[in-house]
Amino acid sequence: MPENDQVRISLEEVHRLTKAALEANGASHENAEAVARTITAAERDDCKAHGLFRIPFYVKGLNDGKVNGTAVPETQEVSPGLARVDAHRGYAPLAIRVGIEGLVEKARANGIAAVSIVNCYHVAALWPEVEWLAERGLVSFAFTQYMAFVAPAGGTKRVYGTNPMAFGWPRDDAPPLVFDQASSASSRGDLLLHHRDGKPIPPGWAIDPDGNPTTDPAEGLEGAQLPFGGYKGAALALMVELLAGALIGAPFSFEATETDPREDMPPLGGELIIAIDPTHFHADPQSPFSHSEKLFGRVLAQEGTRLPSERRYAARRESISSGILVPSAFHMTLQEMAAGV
Amino acid sequence: MPENDQVRISLEEVHRLTKAALEANGASHENAEAVARTITAAERDDCKAHGLFRIPFYVKGLNDGKVNGTAVPETQEVSPGLARVDAHRGYAPLAIRVGIEGLVEKARANGIAAVSIVNCYHVAALWPEVEWLAERGLVSFAFTQYMAFVAPAGGTKRVYGTNPMAFGWPRDDAPPLVFDQASSASSRGDLLLHHRDGKPIPPGWAIDPDGNPTTDPAEGLEGAQLPFGGYKGAALALMVELLAGALIGAPFSFEATETDPREDMPPLGGELIIAIDPTHFHADPQSPFSHSEKLFGRVLAQEGTRLPSERRYAARRESISSGILVPSAFHMTLQEMAAGV
Numbered sequence: 001m002p003e004n005d006q007v008r009i010s011l012e013e014v015h016r017l018t019k020a021a022l023e024a025n026g027a028s029h030e031n032a033e034a035v036a037r038t039i040t041a042a043e044r045d046d047c048k049a050h051g052l053f054r055i056p057f058y059v060k061g062l063n064d065g066k067v068n069g070t071a072v073p074e075t076q077e078v079s080p081g082l083a084r085v086d087a088h089r090g091y092a093p094l095a096i097r098v099g100i101e102g103l104v105e106k107a108r109a110n111g112i113a114a115v116s117i118v119n120c121y122h123v124a125a126l127w128p129e130v131e132w133l134a135e136r137g138l139v140s141f142a143f144t145q146y147m148a149f150v151a152p153a154g155g156t157k158r159v160y161g162t163n164p165m166a167f168g169w170p171r172d173d174a175p176p177l178v179f180d181q182a183s184s185a186s187s188r189g190d191l192l193l194h195h196r197d198g199k200p201i202p203p204g205w206a207i208d209p210d211g212n213p214t215t216d217p218a219e220g221l222e223g224a225q226l227p228f229g230g231y232k233g234a235a236l237a238l239m240v241e242l243l244a245g246a247l248i249g250a251p252f253s254f255e256a257t258e259t260d261p262r263e264d265m266p267p268l269g270g271e272l273i274i275a276i277d278p279t280h281f282h283a284d285p286q287s288p289f290s291h292s293e294k295l296f297g298r299v300l301a302q303e304g305t306r307l308p309s310e311r312r313y314a315a316r317r318e319s320i321s322s323g324i325l326v327p328s329a330f331h332m333t334l335q336e337m338a339a340g341v
Numbered sequence: 342m343p344e345n346d347q348v349r350i351s352l353e354e355v356h357r358l359t360k361a362a363l364e365a366n367g368a369s370h371e372n373a374e375a376v377a378r379t380i381t382a383a384e385r386d387d388c389k390a391h392g393l394f395r396i397p398f399y400v401k402g403l404n405d406g407k408v409n410g411t412a413v414p415e416t417q418e419v420s421p422g423l424a425r426v427d428a429h430r431g432y433a434p435l436a437i438r439v440g441i442e443g444l445v446e447k448a449r450a451n452g453i454a455a456v457s458i459v460n461c462y463h464v465a466a467l468w469p470e471v472e473w474l475a476e477r478g479l480v481s482f483a484f485t486q487y488m489a490f491v492a493p494a495g496g497t498k499r500v501y502g503t504n505p506m507a508f509g510w511p512r513d514d515a516p517p518l519v520f521d522q523a524s525s526a527s528s529r530g531d532l533l534l535h536h537r538d539g540k541p542i543p544p545g546w547a548i549d550p551d552g553n554p555t556t557d558p559a560e561g562l563e564g565a566q567l568p569f570g571g572y573k574g575a576a577l578a579l580m581v582e583l584l585a586g587a588l589i590g591a592p593f594s595f596e597a598t599e600t601d602p603r604e605d606m607p608p609l610g611g612e613l614i615i616a617i618d619p620t621h622f623h624a625d626p627q628s629p630f631s632h633s634e635k636l637f638g639r640v641l642a643q644e645g646t647r648l649p650s651e652r653r654y655a656a657r658r659e660s661i662s663s664g665i666l667v668p669s670a671f672h673m674t675l676q677e678m679a680a681g682v
Contacts, residue, residue: 079452079621081422111420112615114453116622139588155643159636167580177583179576229570235520235649238640239508242518246632247480247619254639274453274615278588280420281457291587295500298595299579302496308576 130168134176156211471509497552
């Protein structure tokens with residue numbers, strides 16, 4: 001898109017627009033603030049699939065009456081190391097924030113702890129929570145299921161979600177080491193973008209409704225996505241279903257999809273977050289982190305390598321200083337939503 | 342191998358031979374018993390790479406003076422949810438057994454707990470410990486690094502180990518759902534077997550010493566193995582290094598390999614095991630497991646699918662009733678070792 005069809009806005013403006021659009025459509029201050037933080041972080045790091053483009057989708061959920069915009073997340077301590085946050089059918093970001101704030105304390109006291117987020121809509125990217133925990137010195141994992149789009153190993157029909165898993169590791173003089181990756185070969189969004197742009201998809205991403213390999217994005221969208229790396233990726237997808245579903249009492253991807261098959265609004269979901277305080281294992285609390293720098297140095301000493309999240313952090317540096325580009329027409333839509341039109 | 346060059350022995354005999362061979366070479370009763378349990382479980386489940394074929398390797402470590410055959414693992418509680426077991430340079434199985442016995446109690450009390458195993462030699466397959474924990478109602482993960490054989494994403498030189506990750510989930514009327522998978526495309530053993538048999542390796546397993554893709558197993562053994570599933574498998578390999586290395590104070594694969602580059606004996610390693618008691622999240626302690634059966638049923642309803650570990654359990658049923666086949670010449674070697682010859 002030529003730059004003159006786009007408008008450059010600051011991250012503060014991204015935050016303001018998002019918050020205003022949600023508040024104008026019935027979300028409470030706290031919920032709008034939490035969603036705005038999530039969307040701003042996504043735009044800041046050039047993760048467009050979780051960015052401004054989601055605002056109409058968030059607003060639709062509120063207007064539809066499906067999502068509770070004034071939900072107050074409720075935390076229940078279920079054991080010394082475990083807590084559950086019930087989002088009461090609100091959007092996920094506020095419940096996640098409440099959950100990770102409690103998790104920090106529990107992980108520091110016990111050495112390891114976990115929190116479940118249940119009854120929430122639209123768990124977005126997982127990297128914000130593991131990065132936030134890493135900034136507080138904690139190693140963490142996050143898992144979430146999603147709509148059933150992915151075939152199991154050896155099968156041809158959708159059972160699993162794209163089921164991402166994220167991991168965060170604190171660093172001293174650099175942003176945390178973070179990855180957040182789907183257990184499917186591609187995200188749903190990648191498939192949709194290829195379809196929109198009329199581009200063939202790489203082999204291995206999807207099968208058609210008859211179970212045959214396809215490079216046609218339309219066939220792939222109708223058929224099933226494939227796990228990454230064959231049966232090993234499928235095992236991870238299965239693990240994520242169990243952790244973010246049966247373990248915490250949330251629906252599996254296929255159950256959530258059967259209850260609510262609309263792709264334009266998210267089904268009810270859940271998330272499991274585990275945090276470990278590494279200092280308990282060490283006399284010198286710095287030693288795990290000075291040790292890990294040796295590994296990172298060894299990896300980066302090879303030409304052509306980079307650490308997970310480096311691209312995201314580069315985008316962040318850029319957007320913090322220069323803002324981001326938004327298509328002008330879409331920017332007008334957002335302004336109208338923010339004005340409650 | 343024709344069956345008449347082989348001898349059929351019972352699993353009890355596998356256990357007896359292993360234990361006797363280790364005791365005849367200086368291992369204590371407890372250490373010999375723990376290694377025998379590991380080797381017997383591997384033969385029982387047709388995981389030959391961790392079976393009888395390892396006995397000369399275990400014996401060599403003892404005779405070399407490298408491994409402490411009479412080590413008494415020592416447990417230190419480092420926080421309410423974390424413990425560390427120092428194997429005192431003994432073989433891993435006894436320390437792991439001590440570790441998981443303590444872990445059960447901690448996970449039940451706290452809801453989530455973890456144990457590190459450090460200063461141990463040769464962490465074998467990880468599925469025995471996650472299966473054992475699942476039989477006690479716990480969901481668990483295990484991670485271990487190994488010798489540096491695997492190139493990082495975008496790189497061409499060895500940094501990571503083959504770095505497996507295992508996961509276990511309890512089932513009511515079936516053996517636990519378990520997977521145990523390397524973050525490399527193939528195990529080291531698979532590569533060695535292709536080399537021994539003069540068979541080309543599949544594309545994607547390895548690169549030659551110049552960093553070019555190869556299907557020649559000799560070149561692959563000299564070069565570097567590749568992660569499974571590209572950069573996503575590499576991210577898992579990196580995560581395992583951090584969890585089983587820096588987090589718990591054990592060496593990274595590349596450090597262990599530099600300290601002791603011999604491939605015929607294992608380097609010093611570590612393992613992290615995390616266990617979660619799902620009952621804390623549920624009013625009815627059965628509900629996570631009745632729920633998970635719905636997912637397994639949905640997967641298995643598709644033709645061509647199977648759950649992870651099904652092959653292992655099938656092999657187990659067979660070997661429990663019929664024993665296993667061992668090459669006759671190797672059986673004689675083992676008998677001599679067991680007799681202390």
